[in-house]
Amino acid sequence: MIAAKFCSIKDWENFVDLKRELIELKTQRLNLGKMVEDITKKLKKEVEKKERLELEIAKLERLHIIGQLAAGLGHEVRNPMTTIRGFLQMLQSKTELFTYKHYFELMIEELDRANTIITDYLALAKDKPAEMKRQCLNKLLENLFPLLVADAYSQGKKCNFEPEDIVELDLDSNEITQLILNLARNGLEAMTQDGSLTIKTFMDGQSVILSVKDEGKGIDQEHLEKLGTPFFTTKENGTGLGLPMCFRIANKHNAQIKIETKLDGTTFLVRFPPRKSDPLNES
Ligand SMILES: Nc1ncnc2c1ncn2[C@@H]1O[C@H](COP(=O)(O)OP(=O)(O)O)[C@@H](O)[C@H]1O
Ligand SMILES: [Mg+2]
Numbered sequence: 001m002i003a004a005k006f007c008s009i010k011d012w013e014n015f016v017d018l019k020r021e022l023i024e025l026k027t028q029r030l031n032l033g034k035m036v037e038d039i040t041k042k043l044k045k046e047v048e049k050k051e052r053l054e055l056e057i058a059k060l061e062r063l064h065i066i067g068q069l070a071a072g073l074g075h076e077v078r079n080p081m082t083t084i085r086g087f088l089q090m091l092q093s094k095t096e097l098f099t100y101k102h103y104f105e106l107m108i109e110e111l112d113r114a115n116t117i118i119t120d121y122l123a124l125a126k127d128k129p130a131e132m133k134r135q136c137l138n139k140l141l142e143n144l145f146p147l148l149v150a151d152a153y154s155q156g157k158k159c160n161f162e163p164e165d166i167v168e169l170d171l172d173s174n175e176i177t178q179l180i181l182n183l184a185r186n187g188l189e190a191m192t193q194d195g196s197l198t199i200k201t202f203m204d205g206q207s208v209i210l211s212v213k214d215e216g217k218g219i220d221q222e223h224l225e226k227l228g229t230p231f232f233t234t235k236e237n238g239t240g241l242g243l244p245m246c247f248r249i250a251n252k253h254n255a256q257i258k259i260e261t262k263l264d265g266t267t268f269l270v271r272f273p274p275r276k277s278d279p280l281n282e283s
Contacts, residue, residue: 071125074118085111113237120241123178124230130172130252137201137210137272138163140176148184148199156193159184164202169272175249182242183212183268189235190216190266206274213267224261 006012085108091097092104145161152159180199187197195215202209219227226232228247233240250257250270258269 067125071122074122074125078115078118081111081115117239117241120239120245124241124245124248130175132170132172134168134170134275135173136168137166137171137176137208140171140173141180141199141201144177144180148181148197151185152188152197155188157188157191158194158196159188160196160198162198162200164200166201166203166208167275169208169253170275171253172249175252179246179249179270180210180212182246183270186242187212187214187216187266187268190214192216204271208272210270210272211267212270213265215265218261218263218266219259224259227259 006015088104088108088111092101092108097104141161141163145159148159148161184197184199188195191197191214197215198211198213200209200211200213202211223232223234228243229240230244231240232243246268247257253272255270255272258271260267260269
């Protein structure tokens, strides 16, 4: 060890200052080491996240391509199906084929079912941008109501509409009509005769709520988890595409669908968030 010589108090003070600076530098170096370690960890996590996202995007892209292919295929398959249906109808009316009448009916029914699946799938796969227009949801419902009442009446059921004062929303009329029809039809299908379907609109805070309530038997937990999965259906003639379409439409409108289900019925609640203010009004 080299002994330090101090000629004056000043020297001593300088030495103490230097020592203190050295200690501070050492502490800083330690802190820096810790910072570098933390940043490296964070970077590692970010890289992993990026890799996961890249995989997710690649998967989505593949799914998108498959979806487009399926939509194209569906579209192409519909034309020959129409021809086949036409011939079947023609043969069905021939007296010499009367014994096979039941088979023809069955074939036509099956073709119609396949056609419904394709139509629903194409509606779901269509990547059309929404055409938003500021309007009142109650007006849309008022126009649809006679159709819903007729639908309900033909099944021996009732349909009520209880609108409250709500603010206007930016809506794509065609899509929201589809959403209402799908929810209402599901509700009607869930009920036995004499059941009532109730459609309400009301405000909850700043949000507009559309509620579709049925008097069916409710939905099992096991089924509840699968709702919205394409092709999930518990109906003999269902397509399982109605709810996926509703979820997609709600999503396009930044709306959320909540399901409340009990043994005496199910309510689908669509919550439309407060509209973004007009750009002109901002500032
Ligand atoms: N209101 C409801 N009450 C009971 N079950 C429902 C209701 N809405 C939907 N479901 C269930 O969700 C499934 C999927 O519905 P959906 O996607 O519209 O297809 P689909 O009506 O063709 O079966 C239905 O088969 C049914 O089991
Ligand atoms: Mg349905």
